[in-house]
Amino acid sequence: MIAILAVIAILCLWGVRFSPFHEDYCAKEPTTAIKGVLALIILTSHIRGYILLQPTTVNHLFLAFFQYLDQSMVALYFFYSGFGICQSLKHKKHYRNHFLKNRFLKTLLHFDLAVLLYVLASFIPRAGHLYPLKNYLFCWTGWESVGNSNWFMFVILALYLIAFAMMWTREGWMALKVLIPTVILWIILYFTHMGQYWWYDTLLTFPLGMLFAEVKSHVDQALRKPLFWWLSFLGLAVTYIGTHHLIGVDQWGIVNCIFCLLIVVGSMKVQIGNPVLKWLGINAFAIYILQRLPMNILSGFGLNGYVAVFVPLAIALSFLLAWGFTMTTDRIDRKLFQRS
Numbered sequence: 001m002i003a004i005l006a007v008i009a010i011l012c013l014w015g016v017r018f019s020p021f022h023e024d025y026c027a028k029e030p031t032t033a034i035k036g037v038l039a040l041i042i043l044t045s046h047i048r049g050y051i052l053l054q055p056t057t058v059n060h061l062f063l064a065f066f067q068y069l070d071q072s073m074v075a076l077y078f079f080y081s082g083f084g085i086c087q088s089l090k091h092k093k094h095y096r097n098h099f100l101k102n103r104f105l106k107t108l109l110h111f112d113l114a115v116l117l118y119v120l121a122s123f124i125p126r127a128g129h130l131y132p133l134k135n136y137l138f139c140w141t142g143w144e145s146v147g148n149s150n151w152f153m154f155v156i157l158a159l160y161l162i163a164f165a166m167m168w169t170r171e172g173w174m175a176l177k178v179l180i181p182t183v184i185l186w187i188i189l190y191f192t193h194m195g196q197y198w199w200y201d202t203l204l205t206f207p208l209g210m211l212f213a214e215v216k217s218h219v220d221q222a223l224r225k226p227l228f229w230w231l232s233f234l235g236l237a238v239t240y241i242g243t244h245h246l247i248g249v250d251q252w253g254i255v256n257c258i259f260c261l262l263i264v265v266g267s268m269k270v271q272i273g274n275p276v277l278k279w280l281g282i283n284a285f286a287i288y289i290l291q292r293l294p295m296n297i298l299s300g301f302g303l304n305g306y307v308a309v310f311v312p313l314a315i316a317l318s319f320l321l322a323w324g325f326t327m328t329t330d331r332i333d334r335k336l337f338q339r340s
Helices: 002-013 028-047 057-069 072-091 095-121 133-141 151-167 174-192 205-223 226-247 254-266 275-282 284-290 292-300 307-336
Strands: none
Touching (some): 002 275, 028 275, 028 292, 028 307, 072 151, 072 254, 095 133, 095 151, 095 284, 095 292, 151 174, 174 205, 205 226, 226 254, 275 284, 284 292, 284 307, 292 307
């Protein structure tokens, strides 16, 4: 399994570009590459939940890597989403008029198409698993699961609704307007999913991304100076490591917020990107939402007991499903949704 981390490292080094300051560090192409890395990391992280690894030093290092990253690997999706929404709201004239349809409903449709596959798979003899009725009723919103990863989708859809509501309020910083309802959502999820910290420990990275969009020009001006960049990067790195050890289970998501800023500041000087990462980034949503489908089916037939067979097969099938799913949803999107 450690070989997968080696592959991820090689992909990050392939095509890496260094610059005193990448002006486009938050543009679509470089952030797509970062999302591609995260998609591969999350895929690998989920695989480890289906297999039993031998207690070797190498496997301990593999597991330690994912335990250390924990929810930080997902946090950047929320950060970039908040950043993108805020930027689009400032630069696209009719963005808010089409947001509910082109962002919220489109994401919900994509999610529900994937959930439909899980519902159908749950009835496959031996490979499937029947769930309580409430799971089949509420799986379409992400509140319940039928074998799929669901919390991320419920949270991002809820954050989209918060953002949409705040778009119609009086002028002001979007990040500050979104912050209070996001904290309220955190409180609700804390009590409804107490102990399941992954439901709420990435929430604050969404308004953080919006805040960064508001102050980006000032940050860029300051961090173009090498001394300020190094002080910021090293300060964030030390704070991330220190806070990680001091807090332990970070229910508020402070560690995740620091991680997002660390990666963003790092990307100002170091930019990754190649055709593989681009493909992974474009298909990141489909990989994330469909990856458990082949894992569930393969496990149902007992193949997860054969690590050397299960791992490459699960990865290959996840990529194949993601490719087909993205191609299908792109065709649907061209007919139902318009560019805002």
